[in-house]
Amino acid sequence: MRRGLTPINLTALTLGFAFLYVPIFLLIIYSFNESKLVTVWAGFSTKWYGEMARDDALIAAALMTLKVALLSSTVATVLGTLAGVLLARFGRFRGRTLFSGMIYAPLVMPEVITGLALLLMFVAMGLARGYFTVMIAHATFAMAYVAVVVQSRLATMDRSVEEAALDLGCPPFKTFLVITLPIIAPAVIAGWLLAFTLSLDDLVIASFTTGPGSTTLPMKIYSQVRLGVTPEINAISTILVGIVTIGVVAASLVNRRAALRRERDERLAFAKT
């Protein structure tokens, strides 16, 4: 039995990550293609980015998507964090089984079902369809993801700190605010980021729940893709991939630094006692 990277393991990693990344790299490379034909290389050019910047409908869709994503991810983070705390800390309460069912089911529920169900609900409630209904829909399915992220962080967290605060007479809500929340903050931020990108990405649920005049970027891209592959879509895709990559990498670096700092603080605290 050999530890570490055997040749077989190294091959699996190389092939696996090549499978994941080569299509994305090809997409990025061909966004700089001079030719209108996506698959024939005709020299370097950034003209498709210029074309994209002049497409007003596209810019409007991008702004709409951003607005929906910012609002829905914030709502999802507040509700999802609460839900995560309930699952991890509240023990048994009446209706817990139903609650955990409603948290885990959206993770696997096919989007066509969620989208149709939410649309019919909005129609029944008499809500005018538009960015607001898309926002509610996104918050609903994203809060499940936030809840799972927060709950798994709470499960691995050292509870003795919370218990110490409660024993010293700190009210539960204050304990949550000053002790628990700062400790799980990285998970909450990760949850927000996840909710944000899920909303940015979503095509199916947005298509069902949106109304006239509220076209999101994925809907716009989808309708163009069905007409054919164009370098302009490659250009938009490249920008989206770039934003998400920078965001995720930055967040993980910040998280890592925070973790290191906390570790150092804990060591110092021990050294003092």
Added chain:
Amino acid sequence: MTFGAATREATRARWAARASLILKPLQSALDAFPPSRWLMRRLDRRALKGRLLAIAPPYAWLLIFFLAPFAIVLKISFAEPDVAMPPYTEVFALIEDAGSFFLSIKLNFSNYLLLIEDDLYLRAYLNSLKIAAISTALALMVGFPIAYAMARAPRRWRGALVMMMILPFWTSFLIRVYAWIGILKNEGLLNGFLQWLGVIGEPLTILNTDFAVYIGIVYSYLPFMVLPLYAALERMDESLLEAASDLGCRPVKAFWVITVPLAAPGIIAGSFLVFIPVVGEVVIPDLLGGSDTLMIGRLLWAEFFSNHDWPVASAVAMILLLILVIPIVLFQRHQAARQEAAR
């Protein structure tokens, strides 16, 4: 402690002593009085109220926007399509007759009958299940070696490897599916590459076939399979494999009797995370599949957006939910059990 603070402390203590002189008898009098006991209990319940306050918002939100909508889908699946907005007839109506009110319930089973009579729907359901089952197996076969290698990589690499596995999951699903169109097309990059190598003379038709759909699904859902597998494999104690080999167990057998059972929670979670959503997949069969790639999600989409037949779309969704309710409940049980184990 400053002088001022000390006097304040003293004053407070004096007042507290005076107050207790008055309050003590009052308290004992109140204690003897039954309603006050009820009041004290109420005050104890304030903590309980705090709990309720924390439980209520997410609970109510999910009830209204996740659970209740299914009841409405069920209701509308019994309606008739109508040229109106919303485009269906009312199932429940209050009818006034000679001064008294009746609740009229008009259940229309024709949507469900259509699903039985037209074998298009049955074939679509079966084909979706078939495609989901095959792609789950493919994702497991592709994902297991990757997850295994990640879990055996040097510790300082693992964080970066997990990050690299998550990153594509964060980037747009639609864009990642779109990327494959340019690769798999007849005049696409893969055919160009293979022709340049001289492996094939004529371009292969890959795009718009079921094969392209499998590639797209495995590609898009791979992180959902790899990450739970990795979580299970990473926790595995390697000394078990050493012990097995010391006792003369061959590596292949050790893999089946030790590694696979220990990875079982990851295999189960990953398979659910791929299988259930894929049954209702729309975008991948639409962009990569041919016009004959029949999947139920795509059919539902067409009923809703092209035919504007909301009641039939609702009936299709209800049956799909009925098919998926068992795997969804099993998945939820599995997750809840894992969460209990983690506590």
